[in-house]
Amino acid sequence: MGEGPGEGAKDPMNTNAMRSRDDQKYTPRPAPRETAFPSLFFLPSSLFPLLPSLLILLCLPVSVAARTIVLDARDCDRMAAIAESAPRQSWAMQPHGHASFNTIEMSLVPGRSLLIRFALEKVPPGHRIAHAVLTVPVIRQQGPEPRFYMWRVLADWGAGVCYRYRSTRPQKIEWTRPGAAGHSSDRSTRPTDIVRLPKKPGPMRINVTEDLDLWYTGAAPNNGWLISVEDPKVRVQLHSPLSNEGRAEWKLRITYEPQ
Amino acid sequence: MKCSIRTFWSCVLLIFASGPLHLSLPEVRAEDRSAGSAASNLIPVVAPSATCALVSDEHHLLIVGRRDAQSGRLFVYRLDPDGEPGADEPAQVDLPRPDPLKSFRNYPLDLVFHPSLPLLYVWQDLDCPRPDENQQKTIDSEFDHLQIFTIKDGALKPAATFGRGREFVHGRELGRMAIDPAGTRIFLSNLRIVDNGAAAIGYYDLDEKGVPRPVLLPIEGTRDAYGLPRTEFKMRATSIRVQEARRWPMGWGFVVPSAQVIIFGAWYGPAVWDTASRRAAIGHVRVPEVHQVCFITGHPVLPVVYGVSYGGDVAFRMEHADGYLTMMPRTVRVEGAKFHSPPLVIKGNPHRLAVGGIDSVVLLPLDEQGQFSGPAETIAAANEGNPVRVLAWSSRTTRLYAFLNKHK
Numbered sequence: 001m002g003e004g005p006g007e008g009a010k011d012p013m014n015t016n017a018m019r020s021r022d023d024q025k026y027t028p029r030p031a032p033r034e035t036a037f038p039s040l041f042f043l044p045s046s047l048f049p050l051l052p053s054l055l056i057l058l059c060l061p062v063s064v065a066a067r068t069i070v071l072d073a074r075d076c077d078r079m080a081a082i083a084e085s086a087p088r089q090s091w092a093m094q095p096h097g098h099a100s101f102n103t104i105e106m107s108l109v110p111g112r113s114l115l116i117r118f119a120l121e122k123v124p125p126g127h128r129i130a131h132a133v134l135t136v137p138v139i140r141q142q143g144p145e146p147r148f149y150m151w152r153v154l155a156d157w158g159a160g161v162c163y164r165y166r167s168t169r170p171q172k173i174e175w176t177r178p179g180a181a182g183h184s185s186d187r188s189t190r191p192t193d194i195v196r197l198p199k200k201p202g203p204m205r206i207n208v209t210e211d212l213d214l215w216y217t218g219a220a221p222n223n224g225w226l227i228s229v230e231d232p233k234v235r236v237q238l239h240s241p242l243s244n245e246g247r248a249e250w251k252l253r254i255t256y257e258p259q
Numbered sequence: 260m261k262c263s264i265r266t267f268w269s270c271v272l273l274i275f276a277s278g279p280l281h282l283s284l285p286e287v288r289a290e291d292r293s294a295g296s297a298a299s300n301l302i303p304v305v306a307p308s309a310t311c312a313l314v315s316d317e318h319h320l321l322i323v324g325r326r327d328a329q330s331g332r333l334f335v336y337r338l339d340p341d342g343e344p345g346a347d348e349p350a351q352v353d354l355p356r357p358d359p360l361k362s363f364r365n366y367p368l369d370l371v372f373h374p375s376l377p378l379l380y381v382w383q384d385l386d387c388p389r390p391d392e393n394q395q396k397t398i399d400s401e402f403d404h405l406q407i408f409t410i411k412d413g414a415l416k417p418a419a420t421f422g423r424g425r426e427f428v429h430g431r432e433l434g435r436m437a438i439d440p441a442g443t444r445i446f447l448s449n450l451r452i453v454d455n456g457a458a459a460i461g462y463y464d465l466d467e468k469g470v471p472r473p474v475l476l477p478i479e480g481t482r483d484a485y486g487l488p489r490t491e492f493k494m495r496a497t498s499i500r501v502q503e504a505r506r507w508p509m510g511w512g513f514v515v516p517s518a519q520v521i522i523f524g525a526w527y528g529p530a531v532w533d534t535a536s537r538r539a540a541i542g543h544v545r546v547p548e549v550h551q552v553c554f555i556t557g558h559p560v561l562p563v564v565y566g567v568s569y570g571g572d573v574a575f576r577m578e579h580a581d582g583y584l585t586m587m588p589r590t591v592r593v594e595g596a597k598f599h600s601p602p603l604v605i606k607g608n609p610h611r612l613a614v615g616g617i618d619s620v621v622l623l624p625l626d627e628q629g630q631f632s633g634p635a636e637t638i639a640a641a642n643e644g645n646p647v648r649v650l651a652w653s654s655r656t657t658r659l660y661a662f663l664n665k666h667k
Contacts, residue, residue, distance in 0.1 A: 086539030089531065090585040097503040100541035107292050159562075159579030168580045169562070242587070244547050 005076065064067040066257035069122055073247035077119040080161045082179060084111035087163040096250060105139065105179055105246070108148055108229040113179065115157060116241060117224025118252050120216060127256040132212035132228060136227065136238060137249035138201040143234035147196045151187035152211050153180065153223040180226050187226050203249065210253060265405075286542045288653055294511060300607075301620060301638050302660050304344060304378070306321030306334065309649045309662035313370040313379075314338070316655035318410055321351070322379065323649075323662065324367030326386075329344050329357060331365045333381065335415060338515040342656030356384050357401040360394075363387045367400075368434035369510065374442045376469045377499045379415060381406040382422075382436050382510075385429045399425045404449070405463075406437075407470065421463065421471050421494060425453045426507045435510030435601075439518040442469065446508030446521055450498045458508040460532065462497030497534075504530040504543040505552070512601050514557035514564050524555040529564055529577065531584050533594070546588045554601040565613050567598040574602070574612065574623055576631060591631045599646030605659055609633075613659055615640075615647030620661050 073079075083092035086101055093114075094107040106114050115250070134150075155175065160168025166180065167173045176182030183189050193206045208225075215222035229236055239246030308311070308327035315322070321336040322342055333352040336344040356365045362388040371380045385402055387394060405422035406417040427450060434449045443465055450459040463471035474495055477488035503524065504525040506510070511524025520533050528546035546553075546566070553575075555564040564584070567574045572595070578587040600615030604625070609632070612623040619637045626632040640647050642663045651660040 008316050075588065080585070083539070084537070086542065088533065088536075088581075089539055089542045090580075091542055091544045092539060096543075097541075098500065099536070099538055100503050100543065101539060102503065102543040103545050159578055159585050160583065160585065161585065236350055242547060243545060247547060 010174075017035040018094055019090060026193055032072075035132055052232065060236075068253060068255040068256055069214045071118050071122065071252040071254070073116075073241035073250040075118055075122070076116055076241065076250075077251070078115070078117040079158070079241060080108060080115045080157070082113060082115065082161065082163045084163050084179060087178070088159065088165075090162055091132070091242075092163075093242075096184065103240050103242045105240050108227065108236040108238065109234070110229055110232055111227035114238070114241075115153065115224060115226055116250075117153075120212070120222060123216060123254055123256050126259060127216075128259045129209060129216050129254065130257050131253075131255040132209045133251075133253045134206045134208045134225075135249070135253070136195070136204045136206065136249040137246065138197060138204055139239060140201050141197045141234070141236045143231065144197045145196070145231070146234045146236055147194055147231065148236050149179075149226075149227075149228050149230055150192040150193055150206055150208075150229065151226040152214075152220070154184070154186055154220075154227050155180070155182075192225065208252075216256075222237070231234065275368040300658055301640065302536065302658050303640055304336075304660050304662050305665060306649075311367055311651050312371050312651040312660060312662055313372065314651050314660070315372065315379075315410065316653055318377075319654075321660065322370055322415075323546055324370060324381070326364075327459065328364035331383075333367060333370075333415065335413075335579040336561055337413060338653070338656070340656075342658035350414070354406055355403075355417065355420060356385075357397070359397045360381070360385065360387075360402060367660065368431065370536045371436045371438055372443075373465075373469045374438060374440055375430075376442065377410040378418070378469045379408040380436060380438070381408065382434045382449070382451070384434060386499060388430060395472075398429060399423065399427075402429070404429075405445075405447070406473070409520050422447070422472065422496070423451050424495070425448050426459070426461070426496060426498060431509050432539065433509045433511065433603060435512050435524075437513035437515045437521070438465070439515045439521075441518060442642045444515075444518040445471065446513050446515060446523075447496060447653055448451060448513070448523070449508050450496060451508050452498070452500050455519045457500050457502035458498050458505055459498040459502075461496035462534070463494075463496055464538055486657060499532060499534075499540055501525070501530070501532075501541060504541060505600070511569075512555040512566075514579070515554060516557070516562065516579065521595050522554050522555065522557075522579060522582060522584065524566065526552050528553060528575070528588070529555050529584060530567055531579075533583075542584065544577070544584050544588065545583060546573075548573050548576070548592070553600070555602060556602045558604050558625075558629050559606070561629045565602050565604065565612050567602050568609055570597055570599065571596070572596040574614070574631070576629065589630065591623070593621055593623070596635070596637070597646065600648050600650050601661070603650050603652050605652050605657070606654055611636075613650055613652070613662065614651055617646050618642050618644060620647060620659070 056202045080090045081093040086092035091102040093103045094105050096102045148166040157166040168174050176185035214220040241250045306323045310326045311324040319338045325333045331354045334349040336349045365411045367383045369382040401421045403420035407419045409418045436445045444462045446462045450461045473492035475490045476493045482487040514522040526543045530543040550566045551568045555566040565579050575588045575590045578586045598614045602614045610625040614621045622636040624633040649662040
């Protein structure tokens with residue numbers, strides 16, 4: 001039959017002459033209808049074939065945008081409350097009765113402080129910490145101009161940590177100054193923040209981006225924070241990060257993005 | 260290249276039909292096992308209403324205390340080289356009771372051996388729910404809670420009795436004792452503060468023969484030349500109030516790494532008693548997810564304390580350093596379990612934490628660091644629907660004994 005597109009004037013290659021017998025039976029298919037795609041996709045038509053692939057890529061764990069995770073006290077792998085009045089105890093959070101301490105709440109006064117370390121394994125490698133905020137749940141406060149301090153802990157601490165020692169296994173290692181009070185040795189030279197408490201107590205949000213970045217990049221070892229009160233006659237009561245009710249109140253919100 | 264409609268919508272449906280990823284934390288599930296190495300090492304012993312039991316590997320004895328019609332006695336089984344109780348009836352050893360209290364039933368609550376001497380210490384109690392004033396005076400002045408037996412040629416012989424006075428409570432379901440590794444102190448659980456009845460724990464110092472030492476106490480109403488009270492030696496337990504950590508004076512277990520600092524079972528978690536500290540004697544740690552009082556025990560080698568919630572399904576592990584609780588507790592929930600016995604660490608490959616449940620014994624595998632690892636195993640121990648409250652372990656024969664009301 002030899003039908004084909006066009007006469008010889010429109011067929012400079014003279015493909016009609018080169019067509020095989022099978023080609024003579026060939027009937028070209030109509031072009032696919034572009035109107036079948038949803039009108040929501042205001043994209044160039046050349047990208048339409050790539051849409052399924054793009055959708056798959058968007059659902060993969062590898063994100064192309066910043067992501068935020070929220071850790072709470074259950075993600076902590078180290079915690080202790082050290083007190084001058086209980087020099088060997090690791091959990092002297094709150095005095096209760098005569099010569100007795102418990103972990104129902106965390107009572108910060110001069111000479112009693114909290115050590116807390118969040119594990120950062122949930123932040124995938126190869127990213128950059130864009131923003132990090134720690135929420136410290138304050139229940140009540142007392143004293144003139146109450147405030148508490150957040151310090152990045154420099155010295156490693158572990159089993160047996162107390163007011164006197166930063167570790168007692170495998171051997172006893174003392175803090176440079178008792179209570180992790182050594183500046184530039186036990187704790188950072190300057191506090192991460194000095195949090196002044198408003199009249200009405202509540203959760204306090206502290207920007208800890210710089211500390212998280214140091215730990216995440218490995219520039220400094222992650223030994224957590226020391227939360228303390230340094231001013232006389234000031235008492236700050238926090239939800240205990242070890243209690244069922246309190247541990248969800250402690251939040252570390254981390255936003256990270258690809259480098 | 261142009262994509263067909265069908266291909267496009269197929270891809271879209273595939274993406275959304277896959278659903279969100281389910282990230283669920285692994286839960287320890289109890290696996291029933293009717294046979295296996297753990298089950299084959301379990302020896303059920305018929306001992307209705309057993310309250311305590313202990314194995315002496317040195318003397319090949321299994322000693323059981325019971326609280327029933329045949330109360331006030333210890334049952335002593337001789338074990339064969341495989342750890343099986345002999346076919347003969349167990350020998351019975353009476354627990355002494357003063358004549359004025361013969362109408363009341365006494366029963367043993369705990370047994371403990373001296374670490375180096377051939378001595379068995381028995382804590383006994385008296386079933387006298389509402390004593391009148393005279394009966395209470397008699398109990399306080401004549402009933403000795405602590406019995407000491409010598410072990411010789413496989414037989415128990417009474418040696419001494421101690422533990423009388425108003426500071427000791429009676430009529431309790433549970434009571435625990437423990438001796439430090441050097442054998443210098445015996446710690447007791449069922450005490451109270453005499454002035455206000457608050458729950459307390461205490462200890463006796465032991466001499467070189469394993470006998471409690473008297474302590475120097477002032478004689479009321481006397482004065483010496485310096486105006487100070489005259490003193491005399493009296494047998495009195497050194498005690499401390501623990502009401503804030505444990506409301507009722509009952510024993511939930513001790514871990515005694517040294518004579519100075521010990522750990523005891525309390526409400527919602529373990530607590531520390533530093534006997535040398537006046538300002539911070541007690542340190543109570545509440546373990547998250549534990550909502551009841553808890554039994555505790557210690558790892559035989561590692562500085563680790565294990566606990567189980569009484570009647571619950573949560574077990575926890577916590578480290579200690581020289582007896583001071585440290586670092587964070589780790590908990591594990593055993594699905595379908597109800598713990599009713601003090602836990603035991605049984606050696607093996609791997610080591611396991613054994614706890615009595617309802618008609619069963621639950622075994623939790625431990626790794627080399629004493630961490631919980633792997634799923635729990637449940638071994639059937641038919642007990643007529645009752646909990647298995649007492650377990651005993653022989654490290655020589657690696658046999659675990661469960662005490663049942665009746666054996667099928």
